[in-house]
Amino acid sequence: MIRVSIIGSGNVAQHLIAAFLKAQNVGTEIELVQVYSRQIESVSHLLDLDKITNNFDALKEVDLYIILVSDDAIATVSSQLPFKNRLVAHTSGSIAIDVLNSDNRKGVFYPLQTFSKNKPIDFSSIPICLESQNATDFQLLEKVAKTISNQLFAINSEQRKALHVAAVFVNNFVNHLYQIGQEICQENQVPFEILKPLIKETAEKVMTLSPKEAQTGPAKRQDLETINAHLEFISDENHKKIYEILTQSIRTDGKKL
Amino acid sequence: MIRVSIIGSGNVAQHLIAAFLKAQNVGTEIELVQVYSRQIESVSHLLDLDKITNNFDALKEVDLYIILVSDDAIATVSSQLPFKNRLVAHTSGSIAIDVLNSDNRKGVFYPLQTFSKNKPIDFSSIPICLESQNATDFQLLEKVAKTISNQLFAINSEQRKALHVAAVFVNNFVNHLYQIGQEICQENQVPFEILKPLIKETAEKVMTLSPKEAQTGPAKRQDLETINAHLEFISDENHKKIYEILTQSIRTDGKKL
Structure with a gap:
């Protein structure tokens, strides 16, 4: 275990707590021993009270501690742990492994997905990016990750930074373009609903085609007439600027004209 | 019929030919009478030869002619039709209804989706935007559209322009951001595969949440430290410019700072 x-x-x-509890229930060799939470109530709907603590000193000895706090709190929290030489992993895409305090063995356990508060998610298809400082710890991280996901990747801190960008x-940026699409619809009394199948299919397409192969539209086919008509149509200066820079980038394929 | x-x-x-043939096969009240194709071979894998013509004069009388040619050919093709007072619809998102020749009754039959050459698509969930000049023609367009889709919308030319933008x-722009994501992965020897579940979930999220509610990330939470670290990490000037303008747009929610 x-x-x-x-x-x-x-x-x-x-x-992640929900995913481990589920893995535990189906009999994989994982045991979620404790959750540290400053406010006990935050997780009391998920766990028995005797498994929740708000005191670092009450943390029992386990094989792996996974830190899930905001990026800027990782260093502090890892340095507050009152034990040594145990495996402690953070879960951040943008923080290097060496930000963790050196009193313990360091690891990274980074699930690459966007998590919504009230939307349950199937962890099994979420890629988990793992990093450690030695092979034994990596094997342990791998065993733990395997209990909740089929998609494991060895990713070092530099690669993880690239992934995060x-x-x-x-x-983030794609979602913002969805928002602009919705704003353009609203301004013109068109239901945003109409665009939803397109949004889905656009994402679906790059599961099998490369984005470059999948590219279509006026910018791709150098259709200046349509591009100019669009720019004339767009009244919002910010939308216009974004239209121009992305059209330019598609037209020149990222190279300067 | x-x-x-x-x-x-x-x-x-x-x-669209495939969708109508399918509708015909399952017994809806639609009959695909003919397809006009300059090159007969282009569609001979879909239809019997006696249903294909490359001669406008050979077009039989039907209830609805649907023009599917490039935007800049719509006016010309519609003016070459050798008959009058019949219903002729184009299928373009960016062309106004009045671009069609006035010898015939005008309509628009615009399926809003991205179509890939070799990827079959389920038409039933594709929104079809309809427009006509009179109510009777609209009803006919509606009846036709209903045989292949459950999602019909009355959209006038001005609204359709907004939808197209x-x-x-x-x-187009979202797909280009996928491409940039892939380029950043490639430059850093990270498999693009890792991002695919995220791409899917990002699209999935806005099926139920508004894009504004769904927005996350360093720009949204005004996390300047991460933003600056990302800008430092990105070497490509074009990527950097796009990162800056979209971050700015999210941070200010489209308003000038």
């Missing part, structure tokens, strides 16, 4: 404790109680922590493009 | 003919043989035309944002 591999014993794991989670330090943190936010949105992602709660999703790429994720900002394909998640 | 409603008799329909299609003028055009490109990618979207072929998807919005579609460029949520499809």
